[in-house]
Amino acid sequence: MNAPLTHKQYQRLIAPRTHLWWGAGDWRRLSKKSVVEGILSRGNWDDVLALIDEWGIQEVKQIFDLQTAGPRTNYRPQTIHFFRLYFDRHA
Numbered sequence: 386m387n388a389p390l391t392h393k394q395y396q397r398l399i400a401p402r403t404h405l406w407w408g409a410g411d412w413r414r415l416s417k418k419s420v421v422e423g424i425l426s427r428g429n430w431d432d433v434l435a436l437i438d439e440w441g442i443q444e445v446k447q448i449f450d451l452q453t454a455g456p457r458t459n460y461r462p463q464t465i466h467f468f469r470l471y472f473d474r475h476a
Contacts, residue, residue: 395412397439405423405424417448425445426460426464446472
């Protein structure tokens with residue numbers, strides 16, 4: 386789950402959306418966790434669909450579930466609520 390991104394994944398998910406990770410120094414070194422959080426938190430629906438198409442809904446759900454399981458998270462409550470409903474229905 387935390388393997389480095391491939392060049393293809395970088396080109397497809399990161400390069401067109403660098404604005405989602407404004408604080409990242411080197412976008413090529415983003416982890417899958419960072420990519421999922423950035424797209425689900427700040428991306429649009431087309432970004433979400435590209436993410437799911439690239440990694441599959443099960444992997445995206447698994448990363449999201451791990452990120453939101455603890456007491457602290459970077460997701461807004463509305464985002465957590467929406468994606469829990471979405472993944473419960475579609476994953």
